Amino acid sequence: MLFPKFIVEILIYAALVGSGLGMVTLLLLLFKDFKKRRIW
Amino acid sequence: MDLRETVLDPTAGWLLLAFFGIAWVALGLYWGRKARDLEGFMLAGRNVGLALGAATAMATWVTSNTIMLAPQFAVQMGIWGMLAYSTASFGLLLFAPMALRIRKLMPKGYTSGDFIRLRYGRAAWVVFLLISLFYSMAWLVSMGMAGGIVLKALAGIPYAYGMSAILLVCVIYTLFGGLYAVIGTDFFQSVIILIGVVTVGAVVLSRIDVTQVYHDVAAQQPTLLAVFMPVALLSLFNNMFFGFGEIFHNNVWWSRAFAMRDGVSYKAFLLSGLLWFPIPVAAGFLGLCAGTLGINVTDPDMVGPLVAGSVLGPIGAMVVFVVIFCSLASSIDSLLAATSDLLAEDVYRKMIAPSASEARVRKLSSWIIIGLGLLTWALCMPRLNYLLQVLFFAGPLVGSAIWPVAAGLYWKKANPTGALWAMILGSAVGLVAYFQIGWFTAALIGAAVSAVVVCLTTWLAPREFDWSRLNEVTPEGTEGGA
Numbered sequence: 333m334l335f336p337k338f339i340v341e342i343l344i345y346a347a348l349v350g351s352g353l354g355m356v357t358l359l360l361l362l363f364k365d366f367k368k369r370r371i372w
Numbered sequence: 373m374d375l376r377e378t379v380l381d382p383t384a385g386w387l388l389l390a391f392f393g394i395a396w397v398a399l400g401l402y403w404g405r406k407a408r409d410l411e412g413f414m415l416a417g418r419n420v421g422l423a424l425g426a427a428t429a430m431a432t433w434v435t436s437n438t439i440m441l442a443p444q445f446a447v448q449m450g451i452w453g454m455l456a457y458s459t460a461s462f463g464l465l466l467f468a469p470m471a472l473r474i475r476k477l478m479p480k481g482y483t484s485g486d487f488i489r490l491r492y493g494r495a496a497w498v499v500f501l502l503i504s505l506f507y508s509m510a511w512l513v514s515m516g517m518a519g520g521i522v523l524k525a526l527a528g529i530p531y532a533y534g535m536s537a538i539l540l541v542c543v544i545y546t547l548f549g550g551l552y553a554v555i556g557t558d559f560f561q562s563v564i565i566l567i568g569v570v571t572v573g574a575v576v577l578s579r580i581d582v583t584q585v586y587h588d589v590a591a592q593q594p595t596l597l598a599v600f601m602p603v604a605l606l607s608l609f610n611n612m613f614f615g616f617g618e619i620f621h622n623n624v625w626w627s628r629a630f631a632m633r634d635g636v637s638y639k640a641f642l643l644s645g646l647l648w649f650p651i652p653v654a655a656g657f658l659g660l661c662a663g664t665l666g667i668n669v670t671d672p673d674m675v676g677p678l679v680a681g682s683v684l685g686p687i688g689a690m691v692v693f694v695v696i697f698c699s700l701a702s703s704i705d706s707l708l709a710a711t712s713d714l715l716a717e718d719v720y721r722k723m724i725a726p727s728a729s730e731a732r733v734r735k736l737s738s739w740i741i742i743g744l745g746l747l748t749w750a751l752c753m754p755r756l757n758y759l760l761q762v763l764f765f766a767g768p769l770v771g772s773a774i775w776p777v778a779a780g781l782y783w784k785k786a787n788p789t790g791a792l793w794a795m796i797l798g799s800a801v802g803l804v805a806y807f808q809i810g811w812f813t814a815a816l817i818g819a820a821v822s823a824v825v826v827c828l829t830t831w832l833a834p835r836e837f838d839w840s841r842l843n844e845v846t847p848e849g850t851e852g853g854a
Contacts, residue, residue, distance in 0.1 A: 334597040347653035354647035355566035361423035
């Protein structure tokens with residue numbers, strides 16, 4: 333039995349969107365820490 | 373398609389190497405101004421915030437293997453292969469509550485060795501240090517060699533020059549900036565890695581139809597899409613337990629737990645695990661596209677760069693080059709810093725010279741970083757390919773450390789002698805499995821034997837432990853409150 337196509341599609345799109353969101357999250361967190369002078 | 377069609381021009385490779393090398397060294401020197409005392413150098417002043425904390429954990433765990441081996445896993449084990457690689461992120465997720473507890477129990481701790489020594493005594497500490505130092509050196513050497521090999525494959529930079537340049541850059545900024553430099557550069561490296569992965573994936577998706585990829589794989593290699601694939605499922609669990617062992621025991625992660633500000637470590641490790649999870653799938657997808665693009669895969673670990681190069685041309689090769697350089701640097705710098713801490717703090721200060729001042733240990737740490745860099749360089753130079761396999765060989769060793777660490781943190785009655793024998797027997801039986809059954813079972817079996825020994829000895833002979841003993845008074849006479 334093979335994985336259905338929609339599962340494979342969801343997996344790949346979710347991985348790319350997840351990585352993109354991760355990048356944005358890191359930048360937003362840095363901005364927030366910077367504003368509160370809590371980077372270090 | 374031949375690899376030579378997609379590689380970078382060596383001049384472009386050297387320029388990228390020089391640009392990023394100078395940038396990391398400059399940033400390292402800038403942040404290094406803060407690393408004046410031992411706590412600053414080893415633990416970035418114990419005040420790292422959430423953004424840098426999450427980024428450093430994620431970037432350190434993204435190695436060149438993640439970028440190169442995830443597509444290879446997809447080519448060889450399909451969907452389960454990509455997911456198997458992603459399970460390495462579970463180690464970061466599970467370490468989140470452990471990091472919180474580590475900070476609480478050891479507010480003035482320095483290394484993972486400190487914990488084992490205080491919790492289980494000297495014999496277990498020595499065995500633990502041997503396992504940890506062996507694993508750290510294996511990881512360092514595999515990263516150094518991978519750097520040389522990948523730079524040669526992608527840009528035609530001679531192996532010895534590429535490997536030496538990467539090591540030199542990492543040694544310089546770690547030497548001057550300590551953990552401040554390591555964590556600061558890790559942030560930029562993690563953002564660059566994520567940008568690279570998303571960019572390459574998005575462009576490939578815009579040029580290739582996933583439906584077509586699915587039908588091509590189903591027609592040419594249907595097993596890659598199989599729901600039930602025993603070898604891949606075994607490798608999934610093995611990879612997961614290998615990841616647990618690597619993260620639970622290694623000082624790379626403990627030093628970050630000690631370095632993060634109160635209340636940050638739990639969120640930072642949780643976030644880093646969530647950020648890491650999709651990366652092997654996004655990179656692995658490139659491997660599945662090889663058939664649709666008509667790429668003949670003769671060298672499976674180069675399939676990712678080949679696909680990126682064939683779809684994006686020289687720009688794709690450049691992006692892959694930068695992502696791999698960042699992945700290598702973010703792991704090598706962390707290993708240099710954390711291994712130097714273990715040698716300076718555990719071996720020198722705790723075994724050889726207990727009365728040594730912090731200034732003396734700080735100075736010695738710098739010399740150890742130089743020594744580690746030179747030793748790694750000397751081991752990488754002859755390019756002995758079997759050394760690349762040594763990291764997998766370490767799987768059962770680190771797998772056997774999972775339960776002694778976890779039980780030591782949470783189980784008040786965990787038996788110290790049991791912890792010692794769990795590491796010894798888990799390593800021994802795991803190594804037998806490595807040679808007799810296969811690499812994909814070694815960490816799993818090592819961890820299972822270790823679990824049985826820890827549970828059995830504690831059940832037969834429970835020992836009460838006073839948690840306050842972990843809050844050790846340092847030789848300088850400073851004591852924290854748990």
